[in-house]
Amino acid sequence: MKKSVLVMSIVACSSLITACGGSGGSSETSPTQSTASISQAPPLTSGSSSQLPVSTAEDNADSEANSAQPQDTSVALNINREQLSETVTAEPSLYRLGAQVSKISSDMTAWAFSDVFKTAGLTGQPLADNPHGWFFSKAGIWSTAQSHKIQIDKNGWPTSMALSDGTRADTIFTTVMSAEIDTAYEAGEYTLTYAGEGEFEFTNATVVEQSPGEIILQYAGYGALTIAITTTDPQGSGDYLRNIQLLRPGASAANLFTQSYLNYLKPAKVIRPTNWFSDAALYNRVSDTAFTRFDSQGWAERATLNNSNWGAAKGAPYELMIELANRSASHLWLNVPLTADNTYIEQLARLLHDGLNTNKVLYLELGNELTKRTYPQRLGREYAVAQAELRWPEARNTELMQGGSALEQENLLISNWQAARTLEIKQRFASIWGDDMARVVTVLAGTVQDSGNLTTYNQMLLEGALLAEFEGSQAPGDWADTLAVDPMVVNTAGTQLSIDSASAMLADAQNFVEGTDRFYAQADTPGLRYGIRQAEELTRQYGIALTAYAGGHDFNASSYLNFQVLKSAQMYDLYQAVFEVWEEENGGMFIAGKGITSASLPAYCASATYVRADQVASIGLKETQMQDEQDAHMYRAWRDQMRKIGQIK
DSSP: OOOEEEOOOOOOOOOOOOTTSOOSOSSOOOOOOOOOOGGGOOOOOTTOOOOOOEEOOOOOOOOOOOOOOOOOOOOOOOOOOOOOSSOOOOOTTSOOEEEEOOOOOTTOOOOOBSBGGGGOBOTTOOOTTOSSSOEEEETTEEEOTTGGGEEEOTTSOEEEEEETTSOBOSEEEEEESOOOOTTSSOOEEEEEEEESSEEEEEESOEEEEEETTEEEEEEOSSSOEEEEEEEEOTTSSSOOSEEEEEEOTTOOTTOSBOHHHHHHHTTOSEEEOGGGSOHHHHHOOOOSSOOOOOSHHHHHTSOOTTSSOSSSTTOSOHHHHHHHHHHSSOEEEEEEOTTOOHHHHHHHHHHHHHHSOTTOOEEEEESSOTTOOSTTHHHHHHHHHHHHHHHOTTGGGSGGGTTOOHHHHHHHHHHHHHHHHHHHHHHHHHHHHGGGGGGEEEEEEOOSTTTTSSSOHHHHHHHOHHHHHHHOOOOGGGTOSEEEEOOEEOOOTTTOOOOSOHHHHHHHHHHHHHTOTTOOTTSSSOOHHHHHHHHHHHHHHHTOEEEEEEEEEOOOSSSHHHHHHHHOTHHHHHHHHHHHHHHHTTOOOEEESOSBOOOOOOTTOOSOOOOOGGGOOOOOSBSSTTOOTTTOHHHHHHHHHHHHTTSOO
16 A cells, blocks of 8 residues: 655745845755744745755766656646637737736736646745756755756656765755745645655645645745655655646646636737747757757757646746647747757647637747847857858858948848848748648848947848849748837946936836937937837738837846835836837837746845845746736736727726
């Protein structure tokens, strides 16, 4: 008879990480630990936190996965294939509003998934280089940067308490619902199910009842819930703890998404789940602990619905993105991995053709934000330059490159390779989709942030001078369906928005959007209106649509002033201005906002200060799933604009 033992204790172990500082440090220290019956442990209250010791020291030990892989219970994708009589065609030139989809992380405040465990991780510990969302402790010390030592099966479930360096973990743990924001999470009974033998330990939850393979937990709705494995496969038979699910109150394992999340997305014409991709997929980011490939082997090893975590290095499965489009009322905007080879692309095309409902339109974009020179986008740029130089080894010796700055030369190489590869992807999809290509929008993604330059990235992208020079190819603007840009409001060295106060910054930002005051057309930094107008005039030359792959704001909570800006009711006016200018300048499909995303900032953080990029967060259309429309200023602007243009009532 299988043994399922539950160890009930509570350990004071949650990291204090603020928007103005780093994590708990890099040295190993001893924790202050308290243990009590979980039934007696009070729920965390707003503002409470516990200091935890964190070890971030690396070593050279190899990480080897345990080969024991018992048969998993497969999670089937329930495709709803609607056979419609009408012809569905893409209309990217029609002004409608879509939505970004929030990043999958332990502190996400969108109630996207019925199974909360798929979001598991640890606040302040990015999973971009991790093959899973687990961490371990030894002698009461949490080791967060050495999680690659945990031995896992192909789906990311820990197979043993033994680590790859020959030592043994006391616990292997992960957390969910870790955002310290009031009303972010639902209080109630959460159902944990699992297969295998072992022992669990929980923090910040009360065990209501348990039976083999199932534990009912009472969660108060605030504070990180930690799930720790203290023993797994005690008999050494290979029957380790796995297939762990943590279902929200009232949720069913048969439904991937909650109805409240589907209701939130319902007004959106298009969804863009870019944040569900790993940096490896978008920017060619690799690491020693989580190498992701995009060839036939990579396709076989890609993320699936059975993976323990959907926010780690492999990213979320394509099936999840397909199902979200099918279950929502939205079309799908998909980012194709930057380094995907032709075999991988053909497999992706088949999956999308077979899985996506026939009343859905598919937007195809290569990579993401190749116009940006910040990290990690610059990794994608470096890859694109290398590919361009391999394809056109004489490119730098041509007259096309003469007289241009180093940045202009780089942009010419990147934009032309981006266009060339996008055309090849379109051709691969066409070979599989056939007549259904009428439902596919081929996207060339540029920017409106360089409109003051004599030659913009958009011009290089649509003209394809290197393609014409070396391959005799037609201009990319002649075969693409849309130029997608980024009508964002950002406080940069160029815009230099006022820092006198949040109100002053937002007033300045509105001038930037509308192209008034010092942001006139011939200014060193023209207003957003003129960048959009310039892009629209270019697309009109080629007879293609102008769309927005991301629009709204890019203020992050790296200072108290930015935090005040994000919280200000004037954000409603700023978003309305962006929407109105976009419509006035004849823009089409517009993907808005940052999903359901929240940011917290300590009250004492009253000035700009250096913060690690992965510690900086912003605010989405809504901060939490259940936030009222009247309190969510950007969300209200989004919905009011949809009411205005007849997208919703």
